[in-house]
Amino acid sequence: MRVSGYAGIAGWRLLLLSVMVGAAIAAATTIGESRSAADSLSVVVASAAPLVLITLAATIVLSVGDLDLSIGGGYTFYGMALLALASLGVSAPAAYVSCFALAVAIGIVQGQMIVRRRLSPLVTTLATATILFGVSLLIEHWMRLRAEGLVAVGQGGAAAIPVISRTLPESYRPIILRYAIPWALSAIILLEYWRRRTLWGLQHVAVGWNRAAAQLAGLPSAAIRTRAFLMSSILSFGSAALVISGFQRGGWDPRAGAGLELIAIMCAVIGGTRIGGGTIEPMGAALAILLWEALAHLQYVSPLVGPETQQLVIGALLLAVAIVGARSTASN
């Protein structure tokens, strides 16, 4: 089935974001300490890859007109739960499966509370995030955490496709997660396909565009919204699993995901997803998080660039998106 691209798709936005990522990479090599643009790009792509999943989680929920502030809490909790299970001697595959099941359960329960009980998404997901952060702190307090097993899974194995990491400078290799890139790319491609070529994807954005019209048209709005929270929870788990089995080498901060949900929402909106729902732009969201990481990298390699650059650039972009959005709404 061929579903045409939805009206109002902002190709220019993808182009602009690509140019900005390119500019940040170029700046890292000219004014920073990076040896080549390829080095910089490799580092940025690899470090952005797990965050892509988080951003896609926010994108999916926003596209049905809801909001998920539990993404950061979920990310923290799933990481902590994986570590706790590994520390208890549970094998890595069993720990992943258990936490995946937990993510499914939390996603469904949260979705059902918001959709069936008509609770406010903002308050409900904020409450979930707070509870999950609290449980993570409890786990850290009561358990002696070790996770060599999980690190072993992240650093090698049948599913690792080290396409990018081979090109990395030796100094960056220890922090690069080989799993993350193919997983992030797969998630983007799957979501793009789902949105552009399937009836499910179309129904998903239709619910976000006009919930009342979707109900009158007989679309299963409640199921679609619940599914969005479920997908968000699974993607948060995926991101935590990727990071904990590679980047962190066994350690985990019980506040690891604090503020991640806001970065994810910012990047989703900058990437072209409407805050009120009705559009979904996985590629745009991925490019926005890539820009976020490129600016972080620039700050890391160049003494000329301070931490304020990342905040100022992303904040200005967000404001520009809000202004353009308001203008197009007024003209409609």
Add this chain to the structure above:
Amino acid sequence: MNRHVVDRETKSETGHELVAAVSGLRFRYPGASAKEEGHWLLDIGSLHIHTNSAYSLLGENMVGKTTLVRVLTGTLDAPSRGYLEGSFCYGAVTGRFPVDPRIVRRVGICAVHQNDMMFDGLSIWENVLLGAPSRAAVRFHGPAARNSLRLTLARLANHEARSEASALGTLSAGGRAMVRTIRAVAWGYRLLVLDEPTVNLDPKNRDRWFFLLGELWTNPASVVLVSHDPEDHTALRNLALRSGRVYKAFKLHDGMLNECE
């Protein structure tokens, strides 16, 4: 006989199959005063809808025509559900009201509602696609639906969108009415319930709309046209009789549904 047992006589006197049957349908909005308690907005003993038929539902404004459509299709808003009782038999599915709108769609019943609820930011073709009950229907009816849409867009006024990829929001009221109709009629539903489909159309666009309906309406689908305008019913009657279909008209008055000439 228990008034809530649906008469499942599956063939009409003309040999057409039963699509939908309703029995003992009573509805009253919540908050009715003691004086109004005996008064039902809808009080319909039985209603049988068969294939290959056209039905007109007439009635003054505010008599409950739209409420009847919402009750039959399960799209009455939850806060205004009020007091509702009665049984339905849609295809092979029987049950008591309120009916789940997903069941309504699954058994092949599609409604075009009075308020122009569509998806302005999505493309015209995507709006049509959203009427499809399943992927199988898209595969089977998709090419014909797309063709109908292209032909219809080509017939619109010069200033209107000509591409199915254009946003729906670029179309005029007339164009939107056509798209809304294609969205319902193109996917092989067995029963189409059209609630005031021509309400915002000028005479020229109304003629175009009935022409489009005639083009897309395939057997064994039946149409229920809800309108306060007698001209609509005359046009439907002519369309039905020209194509050899059975035509019946009902008038909703004081909650009761009575067959009329």
